[in-house]
Amino acid sequence: xxxxxRKPRSRSRAGVLAGIxxxxxxxxLGALLMQGAGxxxxxxxxxxxxxxxxxxxxxxRNLVLVRAVVRDDKGRAVGGLRKEDFKLLDNGKVQAxxxxxxxxxxxxxxREVKPAPPKTEPESAAPPAPSAITRWRYLGLxxxxxxxxxxxxxxxxxxxxxxxxxxLTPSDRAGVFTSSGRTTLDFTxxxxxxxxxxxxxxxxxxxxxxxPGQYPFLLGNPRGDHIPSQTEYxxxxxxxxxxQLVRRMGTLxxxxxxxxxxxxxxxxxxxxxxxxxxxxxxxxxxxxxxxISSLDPKGLPIxxxxxxASWPGxxxxxxxVAAMHMGDSSREFGASSEMAELAKDTGGExxxxxxxxxxxxxxxxxxxxxxxxxxxxxxNLKYDGSFxxxxxxxxxxAGLSVVARRGYFEPRRLPGAEGQVNExxxxxxxxxxxxxxxxxDVHTQYSQSANGxxxxxxxxxxxxxxxxxxxxxxxxxxxxxFVTVLFDRDGKYADGKWQRVTLRLSDSTxxxxxxxxxxxxxxxxxxxxxxxxxxxVQDSEEGHLAAVNSIVEIxx
Numbered sequence: 001x002x003x004x005x006r007k008p009r010s011r012s013r014a015g016v017l018a019g020i021x022x023x024x025x026x027x028x029l030g031a032l033l034m035q036g037a038g039x040x041x042x043x044x045x046x047x048x049x050x051x052x053x054x055x056x057x058x059x060x061r062n063l064v065l066v067r068a069v070v071r072d073d074k075g076r077a078v079g080g081l082r083k084e085d086f087k088l089l090d091n092g093k094v095q096a097x098x099x100x101x102x103x104x105x106x107x108x109x110x111r112e113v114k115p116a117p118p119k120t121e122p123e124s125a126a127p128p129a130p131s132a133i134t135r136w137r138y139l140g141l142x143x144x145x146x147x148x149x150x151x152x153x154x155x156x157x158x159x160x161x162x163x164x165x166x167x168l169t170p171s172d173r174a175g176v177f178t179s180s181g182r183t184t185l186d187f188t189x190x191x192x193x194x195x196x197x198x199x200x201x202x203x204x205x206x207x208x209x210x211x212p213g214q215y216p217f218l219l220g221n222p223r224g225d226h227i228p229s230q231t232e233y234x235x236x237x238x239x240x241x242x243x244q245l246v247r248r249m250g251t252l253x254x255x256x257x258x259x260x261x262x263x264x265x266x267x268x269x270x271x272x273x274x275x276x277x278x279x280x281x282x283x284x285x286x287x288x289x290x291x292i293s294s295l296d297p298k299g300l301p302i303x304x305x306x307x308x309a310s311w312p313g314x315x316x317x318x319x320x321v322a323a324m325h326m327g328d329s330s331r332e333f334g335a336s337s338e339m340a341e342l343a344k345d346t347g348g349e350x351x352x353x354x355x356x357x358x359x360x361x362x363x364x365x366x367x368x369x370x371x372x373x374x375x376x377x378x379x380n381l382k383y384d385g386s387f388x389x390x391x392x393x394x395x396x397x398a399g400l401s402v403v404a405r406r407g408y409f410e411p412r413r414l415p416g417a418e419g420q421v422n423e424x425x426x427x428x429x430x431x432x433x434x435x436x437x438x439x440x441d442v443h444t445q446y447s448q449s450a451n452g453x454x455x456x457x458x459x460x461x462x463x464x465x466x467x468x469x470x471x472x473x474x475x476x477x478x479x480x481x482f483v484t485v486l487f488d489r490d491g492k493y494a495d496g497k498w499q500r501v502t503l504r505l506s507d508s509t510x511x512x513x514x515x516x517x518x519x520x521x522x523x524x525x526x527x528x529x530x531x532x533x534x535x536x537v538q539d540s541e542e543g544h545l546a547a548v549n550s551i552v553e554i555x556x
Contacts, residue, residue: 006132014391018361023305031076032138033486043123045475045504045505046501046509046513046518048499048501058481060435062377062378062379062381063098063375063377063378063427063545064090064173064376064377064378065289066364066374066392066404066405066406067371067373067374067404067433068371068392068401068402068403069368069370069403069404070370070400070402071401071402072519073283073399073400073446076369077371077372078370079102079369080102081372082100083100083374084395085394085396086372086374086393087392087393087395088171088390088391088392089387089390090378090390091389091492092389093377095377095379096377098377099375099433099435099437100372100373100374100375101372101373101436102371103372103373103433105349106280116344136253136254136432136491136532137171137172137255137367138172138174138175138249138254138255138257139174139175139177139257139259139371140175140187140249140256140258140259141176141177142177142258142259142260142261143157143177143257143261143262144176144178144179144238145178145179145183145202145204145232145262146204146235146266146319147204147260147262149203150201150202152297153201153203153297155297155299156261156295156357157198157199158386159297159357159360160198160261160361161194161195161198162358163358164194165195167365171190172189172463173490174188176194176197176198176201177241178241179234179242180204181237181241183200183370184197184492186248186490187490189489226520239281242258242281242283246256246284246285246288246290247284249285249290250288250289250290250430250490251491252487253430253487253491254432254532255367255430256289256290256291257364257365257367258290258292259361260292260295260339260342262294262295262297262339263296264296264338282345285346286346286406286407287387289431290346291346291348292342292343292345292346292348293344293348293351294342294349295351295357296336296339296352296353297348299353299354299357300354300355308405334411334532336352340352342508345406347403347404347405348364349366349406350363351364375393375433378408381411382410386409387410388407388409389403389407390405390406408453425483425536425545426483428536428545429485429536431547432464432547433547434549435545435546437544437545437546438460438462438467438545439462439463439466440460440461440548441460441548442458442460443459444457444533444552445457445459446459446552452527452528454525454527454554455523455525455526456524456526456529456552456554457521457523458484458521458524459519459520459521460535460537460548461517461518461519462480462518462519462520462537462546464503464513464517464518466479467541467544468539468541468542469510469541474507475504476503476504476505476507477503478540478541479501479502479503479540480501480537480538480539481495481500481539481540482537483498484496484497484498484533485530485533486524486533486534487532488530488531489529489532494524495524507538525552527554528554529554530552530554532549533550533552534547535547535550536549
């Protein structure tokens with residue numbers, strides 16, 4: 001991606017699934033199973049479609065998800081609150097909270113399932129404990145090797161290694177990334193690989209050069225009025241690689257914490273002569289619910305040049321030393337404030353002025369014991385990319401504080417009905433928050449074959465008694481979209497299938513289906529391992545959503 005040819009900001013992670021589905025040419029779901037109705041009329045009245053959806057939404061949803069953590073005066077997360085205890089404001093206007101749930105990801109994870117011998121008969125997968133899903137956490141460690149001196153980089157590396165060795169649970173995945181792009185390890189739970197990647201970290205030396213073809217967008221002169229210095233080059237490269245990591249984390253199915261390890265931006269991203277990625281990076285993090293936290297590895301700074309024997313200084317001190325002290329303090333404040341603002345803008349933590357870096361990693365990577373998921377439908381959007389400030393308050397404060405995302409950006413174009421449905425469903429597909437606006441139940445079965453692979457079946461049941469139908473002549477009409485997404489244990493997209501079901505029911509068929517509901521089955525060919533299944537269902541008349549999680553473990 002180049003600065004002169006950047007993709008539109010309106011592209012969020014919501015478009016990632018659509019691109020993957022199109023690129024992989026995935027097949028649609030298998031047949032829709034109906035209960036208690038004749039075959040001939042059902043074929044005409046209930047039609048599974050393999051074409052892209054053409055929903056005609058009656059209500060525009062524009063769903064905005066907000067995660068809020070409530071803490072007491074000692075910093076402890078507070079549970080037991082209800083929807084009525086919260087007030088959510090969009091640009092100062094109170095919004096109706098359409099979805100509310102309390103999550104407790106700190107519950108001990110479910111027991112790991114030991115390998116079992118191959119089975120010839122389908123086996124139902126036991127439903128997982130809630131914590132087995134809500135505890136999925138991804139830590140992206142982004143080391144600023146372009147600007148960190150070796151002693152700071154080494155201290156941070158050692159502290160991160162100790163932290164991961166003791167704190168990484170079976171529900172966690174971590175990755176190592178750098179501002180120069182020279183060291184990269186994608187998300188994994190393999191501690192040996194993480195240790196190896198951490199100890200490959202080296203700072204960029206002033207004389208280092210980069211291959212001309214590696215980052216051509218930085219080596220040219222797009223505006224014709226500025227040649228970047230090496231400092232500007234590395235600063236731009238840092239933003240670009242960090243923005244790419246935000247993109248990557250936006251597709252992960254769980255809690256996403258990006259931890260930037262740096263002693264300051266060195267050069268402000270907003271002072272670069274070229275267009276910067278700073279605004280787009282924060283924009284994308286907000287859209288993708290990626291929390292960015294910052295950790296300063298230099299610890300408690302001593303801003304006295306007289307203590308540094310390598311600095312010649314002025315023999316008699318005086319105004320020159322005082323001016324340099326003032327400059328040092330100003331730079332330290334500027335670097336710290338930029339990192340603090342980055343964390344604040346995305347709901348993260350900023351750890352600095354402390355030498356206990358292992359405790360710092362624990363703080364910035366911590367998942368709160370309890371958090372609350374709220375959602376509302378944004379109204380009267382202008383589709384101009386403008387920023388909306390969000391504020392979550394408690395009706396009765398009682399000394400409690402709330403931490404939540406700072407805001408969101410409007411899309412830059414008015415989507416059509418099809419685009420709106422696709423974007424909202426795909427947005428919800430890449431989160432772990434469960435939505436229960438429609439009554440949907442999911443269970444799984446699998447059978448193993450001799451070649452080591454397995455056939456995984458995902459069964460979904462929709463109770464249609466809560467659906468509203470529109471009258472079309474003598475029929476009761478609605479459309480329902482089913483999306484089933486499969487992620488592997490490292491958070492990589494494994495497979496996904498969708499189906500649009502058109503309902504044009506006679507009164508007698510509707511009566512039967514109100515009693516039986518709709519059943520559907522989706523099949524995947526998978527290798528042994530642990531998978532997260534995300535089932536998302538939405539109807540066209542009211543735009544109601546259901547999102548259900550399930551975990552299945554296929555034994556080796």
